[in-house]
Amino acid sequence: MSKSPMPLYVGDLSALACNLRSQLQESESVPGHVEMLNLLVKAGGFRNYQHFKAQYDARRGLDLPEQEYAEINYKLVKRIVRLFNDEGYLTHWPKKYSERVICLWVMWSRISAKKTYTECEISELLEQQHLFEDHALLRRLLVDHQLMTRTADGREYRRVEVRPPAEAVEAFKHIRG
Structure with missing residues (x-):
């Protein structure tokens, strides 16, 4: 076998x-x-x-793509979707770490790939994605979670191309953005 x-x-x-x-x-x-x-x-x-x-x-x-049905925590996805309003804005920063990580992935999905941003540009982009007015927190956490890179002087930011977890992909489908 x-x-x-x-x-x-x-x-x-x-x-x-x-x-x-x-x-x-x-x-x-x-x-x-x-x-x-x-x-x-x-x-x-x-x-x-x-x-x-x-x-x-x-x-x-036939070289068909592998079917990948990762187990999805739908309860987590439901909680994440509730954190965003009908327009797709993150209404508040969640207390649970697992929810925070998926929210970061949602923010990551809204950042253009292969584009270099200045600190002002990325801050402005992130400001437009949430209602709790802390774009610096989001910017810092995106870098800390290795979803973005920044230069040592903090002038340039780039999205890191990595595969999102299954819960994040499912959340993308339900959150307007």
Whole structure:
């Protein structure tokens, strides 16, 4: 058996559970490793493990982008979305660190990539994104969290191109900006 990860995505978890449960009830003993793999992929809609692996290999052979369904903390996303008003302004600075980080990602998403900003320009841009009037805090935290770089003298700022966490990407979809 291959040790390389082959993710199994299921559209309906309830149907998977029902199907898997009925297959387990029909078996006479506790299934072994290979039998369990077959039960799982059958419950997920494939004929057997070989069919699943062939589909997986074919998808990789076509160089299609990997399906990435990172677990998203939707409760956190909901709390983040509530921090922004209907116009997309951050109404107040959150107390929880996890919420602060995602708010910084939202600010990061509104900064143009590959553009160099002066301190005045980045301050003005950040001032237009929130209602609590502390653009210096946001500017400093964006640098501290390595979402932006600045020169030693603080004259030039640039956005750092990194992949945002799944919660931030989900928040981007719900916050006007």
